[in-house]
Amino acid sequence: MNQPNDDMNGKICVVTGAARGLGRAISETLARAGAARVYACDINLTPALGWMEGYPNVTGATLDVCDPAALSELSGRILAEHGRVDVLVNNAGITRDALLDKMTESDWDLVLNVNLKGIFMMTQAMLPLMKVQMKGSIVSISSIVGTDGNIGQSNYGASKGGVIAMTKGWAKELARGGAQIRANCIAPGFINTEMTQAVPEKVLDKMRSRIPLGELGEPRDIAEGVLFLASERSGYITGQVLKIDGGLVL
Template sequence: MVFACDMNASVMADLESTYSNVRALELNVCDRNSIGVAIAKINAEFGHIDVLVNNAGITRDNLLDKMTEEEWDMVADVNLKGVFNMTQAIAPIMIENGIGSIITMSSVVGTDGNIGQSNYAATKGGVIAMTKGWSKEFSRKGAQVRANCIAPGFIETPMTKDLPEKVLDYMTNKTPLKRMGKPTDIAEGALFLASERSSFITGQTLKIDGGLVI
């Protein structure tokens, strides 16, 4: 069973009606109480949680001298603290069961920076740092609990669809494979890190960016 979590109830309803193995869960990664209740219910029903994909993320771009405190805080709350909240709720269950895979979406901006994205870069770099620590912490008593990141490049998502055409053309031309990535490109990487095929991989950041950052 896959639990798809989002704050958009209509999107969740569509997923649940389309896929028989998906259960929709309306959840805010910034709401620690709701997370605790939801995870406790899932664990009580199934007795284990095998994979966590931390995928919630937002942008509020601005140059440093124009960035507001609200823009900084909103991005930090969702992209960094939200990952902490979800992982803190689920990792102990995995450790108790002795196995699990935690996959967090970072970004090439988190490894190499970008103009006008101080807040986004800080959060995406932060999840990489947390992941490295978690890979050591969660396995220190022998549990096969792995933690890895994926760092996408420019991907065709709602987050990028509103970018100016000249920006999209620039990034596409800058990418050696000369295209934007598709959500399936990222999903395949997540599937690999969730599976036993990656059972000896932890604490790593997998770049899926068409060669954008080499």
């Protein structure tokens, strides 16, 4: 376990897709960094019930990021309990991979709905709670597929590229009037999550051979990047895309 620090001292944080994988690592890292409260949001919280017991400053919240009523309920809850949001991490996302001539309209719509529209709706719902103090950090998880493309991921790449475009617009828009609301992206490469652990070893070896640092990344690598962009250490950084990929895309 990483050593605790105080980068998030007293901050109110919201993380989507938080039950497992990257979202779990991000939530745990923010909690260990001294957050007053981390709202760990996921459409299915069951995988989080065990690890959340070790963090009294983490609160689970069942949430569909595409459900306006659920978003309004969460926003109202946080307003009543804390009156503000300091950090929003948009991590929830899905894949439905297929080659272009095999991809269905439903595959396209579902991925764009969750990965792009969901981030738009989540940020829109939390923004008033950042505007309370005219300050905050929005960190959205994109992907190297959104910056450089990948075979069989037209929908995923479009959604993640769209997240980058939205983020750059938000960085300009949300800093108007003297506000210090920052928006940045992280673009992970191949990360050792439940998804990659199901990949055959020979495929993983091929993936590793493409990475200059020679190994898949770990969820903590992404979480540490989120912590940096969420904290005051990056107070003069906005509208940027941080690639964490072991040098895969140069």
